[in-house]
Every structure is written in structure tokens, then in C-alpha cells.
Amino acid sequence: MSKDILNAKADFPLLKQTINDHPLVYLDNAATTQKPQVVIDALVDYYTHLNANIHRGNHSLAVQATEAYEGARRKVAGYINAEHNHEVIFTRGTTESVNLLAYTFGEKFVHSGDEVIVSQLEHHSNYVPWQQMCLRRGAAFRVLPFDENGELDLALFEHMLNEKTRLIAVNQVSNSLGTVNPVGEIIRLAHAHGIPVLVDAAQSVQHLPHDVQSLDADFYVFSGHKMYGPMGIGVFFGKEKWLEALPPFLSGGEMIDMVTPEKVTFNVLPFKFEAGTPNVAGAIGLGVAVDYLQQFDQHELQKYEEDLLGYGLSLLAEIPDLIIYGDPTHRSGILPFNVNGIQHYDMGVLLDTMGIAVRTGQHCTQPIMDALHISGTVRASLALYNDRADLEKLAYGVKRAIKILKR
């Protein structure tokens, strides 16, 4: 019997507070989600009973901490259906994961005249590292544009692929527009040319199916804190053959096998990519977040979040002068909007006075804002603990704010 989504809110203590004298309505989940009590307890429990440095020690605590850390890796590997546990590398988050690949892949496989393709829908964290790597390597940085619906054009993508293309980096869900990109198709087309694909799953791993094998993703990266886990822990998944082929990213302790003044041999996977003392508590917390998520029926969860998004979009669409950005066939988790004649910043400040937390601005996606010719948007974003009442309060708040701002 899976867990009832409608009771999930009670698991998140932070959501019980009032902000500016109103019960908090938290709709900034694409930035970070709140944590269920079990995750908070896991962090406290780790530092209360288990803290020790892992892998090297042979005392009881070190052994237990190592087991807990490696247990978390197995849970994450299970959640994304990785073929091997050692294909899961713990990082600080999506940004570090993308940088890990940009540096190592760039150094080994990208040369002058080569090409890398990203989409125009990327967060800066899956855009700038590739742009900078291309500058370092003398490669061409190519951007696949989005159309008037906020969708990527697969025909155009196919046309951009050529014998010089070395890698594709694309998100599964746009953090600004919520567009669900056809990453399965992108991977299929890229693989037909022998090109590997990095999937930025920061906004999808917690909402959509998360099976790296059925997706056939070469690399798949995400952050713990956007999926109910702690901040400062993230995941870099790579297929074993790629991880074996790539050079290490950071060097130091833990990632080595033999060290002499002349040379070093590197440790096996996954340790080759985990230099230094890792975020053990964070990894354990992420493992607990994965357990928490898996208590829900995954289809039911996805259906619930889809219905909620549809409901929110329909409420906003009824508000005069409100513009919803993008009209993709599939959208996940994100409600991006503005009201004609009102600054997104002002809308955000007034919603905050009513206890409603949203994000305003460019959302780390300047290329999207430039393409839409706007300075930013208001972005409400959903998590499994949100309900219809939250979205009704949002719509009411937006109307109140319009009244105050349009006199």
C-alpha cells in the first residue's frame, strides 16, 4: 500500500509556519524543496550517533558510516535504475556534476574545431560550463533554439548534428518554462551519430520517470535539495564505459590507488571521482529522501502533480492581463507568468506580504529571457506537498497584488 499524497504536507515541518502573519504557501520548489522530518532526523542522527570519516578507518564508527554512505549510493542507483552502483558519483549538486563532465570530457575528447550542442532552454549551470569549455578547447558552442511554444525543434536538432559534434547537453525539464523536452528522442538521434548526451535532470528526477537505462542516458545529473534531500549533495551518473574512459576531475585523497613522486594510479569507480572527504551526512540524507519519495506510487505521484499544474495554469489563465509563458505540449512543475504593466519583482514582494513564496527574475536563464524579450518572470513551482488550496491562494494573491499595483 503506497503512501497517500494528500497527507504529505504534514511530513514537512517548515510548511507549518506563518510568514508575515499568513500561513506559508511555498511555491518556490524549483529553487529548492522543503525537507520531510525523516530527512531532517537523518542528518541529526548522523551527527549524533554515526559521524566518522569513511572508507579509510577500521574502527566501528568508520565502518558504520561507510556502510550508511554506500547504502545511500545503492538507494540512489536503485532510484534512477543505474546498471551499477558505481555509476553513481556523489557531488555537491547539479552545477558541480555538469562542471565535472565539462572539464573531464573536454580535456579528453574535445579538440579545436569540434562542436558541442546545448539547448536555449538551459539553466546557466548547463550552459556556461560548456561555453567556457568550448572557449578553452577552441570548439564551437552551438545552441538549439526553442520555438514560440517554448519547445525544442527535433528536426532542427537533427540538422545540427554532424561528424564534429562531440556531446549534447540538455535538460529534461526547463526550470524557467517547465517544458518537458523530448530527451529520449534527442538521445536516440544523438546515439545514431555515436554522440553521448548529458541529461540535466535537476527539475525532472523528482517529478517524472527517472530510469537512466530506459532513457539510455550517457550522463544524468541532479541535485539532492530539489528532491526533498539536503543541500550540498548531488549526483553525477555516467555509464560505466564513459566513467572508465574519463580522467579524474579533482585529485587528492580517496581517489588514488598508488602514489609515488613520479606517478599515481587512480582508484576504481566510483572513488576515482570522489576526491577528499565527501558530504557523508548529505548523501545519507539524500538516501532517506529517496526512500521517502519511493513510498508514493510513482504513477500516482506524477498524475497528482500534473493535475495540480493544470489546475494552477487554469486559475492563472482566468486573470485578466496575465501572460503565461510558453505553451508546450508537456509541461512539468512550473508556472511562469507576468501581469501586463506590473514588474515581476513587485508581484513577488506583494505575494510575499501574503505569505506566498515565489521566485521572480531571470531564474538563471538569461538566454530564455532575451529570446522572450522580457526582463524576467514570476515563477511559481510545485512539489508533491502542494495542493489546490495553495494555488487558489496564489491566484487570489495575484489578484490582490494587481489591485494594489494598478491604481
Next chain:
Amino acid sequence: MPGIQEIQKELSDDFSLLANWEEKYEYLIEMGMDMPAMKPENKVDENLVKGCQSSVWFDVNCQDGMMVFEADSDSLVVKGMVAILYKLFNHQPAKDVLEADLSLFEELGLWRHLSSQRSNGLTAMVAHLKAKAADCLAKGN
């Protein structure tokens, strides 16, 4: 002309009468709307204050050691903050602006509310005006 401290006290009293954040912001926005309009030709890049989330312009002049300025913002909330600074500092001696202690104002709550969440903008605006006041004093008039 009342002094900066006196105006601070008055503003503080006004805001304390308002029951909640919504009303305080409504009042703040009204203050922004009531501020004299800035001449469009003065909304130039050199009058933009850097470090704010929204565009904020201050055209500050020094007349007989007094600060005289026009200001505007494309955000109504920020414009309300600008209007507070306008009420406090416009037609005040540059020396008083430079030395102004805004601590009383902090008690107001709104200031703290604004500055905790949006400190860059507010701090940048105050720093900008104090720098202009210092220029004004340096000119020796």
C-alpha cells in the same frame, strides 16, 4: 524644513499605524506614486544606481550645499523605497545627508523587512546618495 531625524520619526509613526505588511506596502507604493515625476531626459545610464534588482535612477544636484534631486524606478515597490529617501534627503544640507543616522528608521520594521530581504538595493541607494553628498561638500559650497 524639518530635519532628517524629524522626518524619520514622522515616517516611523505613519508606518506603525498600519496593521500588516500588506498595508505597509500599499502605503509605500502610494508614496512612490505621489513622488514628483522625474524628467525622462534625466533617466540616463549615468544616473542609474548599480546593484539594484530593478532600474533606479537618481539625478542629484548640489545647490548651495543642499541636495536637490529627482528619482524614479521601474518597480513600484522600489519606487516607494526611493520616495522614502526622497522625503528624507531632498532639500537637506549635504552635510546632514552624509552624517544621517538611519537607526531610528530601522525601528520602523519596514526598513528591516526591506533591508533584510532586499538589502543590496537599499544599501546601494543610501551609499549612492551619501557619495553624492560627499561630492557636494567637497565642492565647497
